[in-house]
Amino acid sequence: MPDSISHQMIMAFDFGTQKMGIAIGQAAIESSTPLALFPMKDGIPDWNQLLKIVKEWQPTLFLVGLPLNMDDSESELSARARKFARRLRHQTNITTWMVDERLTTREARDELESYQEQGRAKKIAADSIAASLLIQSWYRAPQGVQP
Template sequence: MPETTQAQTIMAFDFGTQKMGMAVGQSLIESASPLALFPMKDGIPKWDALLKIVQQHQPNLFLVGLPLNMDDSESELSTRARKFAKRLRHQTNIQTFMVDERLTTREARDELEHYQAQGRGKKLAADSIAAALLIESWYRDPQAINP
């Protein structure tokens, strides 16, 4: 289990085959901020570009959304998200955990409407808000993380 009492920078990823939502958070103040969407090509990122973003934020923990079916079974997308998480860990040597992302997209769409109503959501996407929600769920219950 990750240490929850120390200040940590957390990056979260809402994996997708065409685009990936990303967010960054600071555990000390329990913040979670959506970042720009990251383009994917058939589920594969341009690693050089992704690693530059990682380097900018200097995280010490990654969360990757695990898209489970409502009956807890895994799909092809779950397998691909796990593969991405494994490669991310290998590329960076940063602790990486999978987080159940069920229903985050629906919640993220609701939040996006809220951001847009305030005039702040023009450049945001539901996928990046979903990544921020993964960070927020970790703040609420870090024991729910799956290695």
């Protein structure tokens, strides 16, 4: 991993219209940790609250899940996720990439079962685990598309 990438703090978002999963990762140790769900109102976050979280974690890179259909086509949710990513970049001036999130929710639900066994499921939701999986996929292949 190039040195400039290894020092990054990454924040990932699994965009949703009612709630959004958030995770944080440290590239130097390739960690990813799901955070609490973030409430949304018809796909719009409380920007003041979201910016407080950003300030607390001080990420240097954002990843936003791009919900594509299995045939690579985009949906209304894809357009809304792209709009969120553009506004996030505009509000923070932090580099923002869209990452294909197909199948992460399914994988996250499987992983949630292990959290339930550990007694952590009430605090962590599949959406935040999906955001964590976006970070893990970024470590394996750091590529994405501009919002």
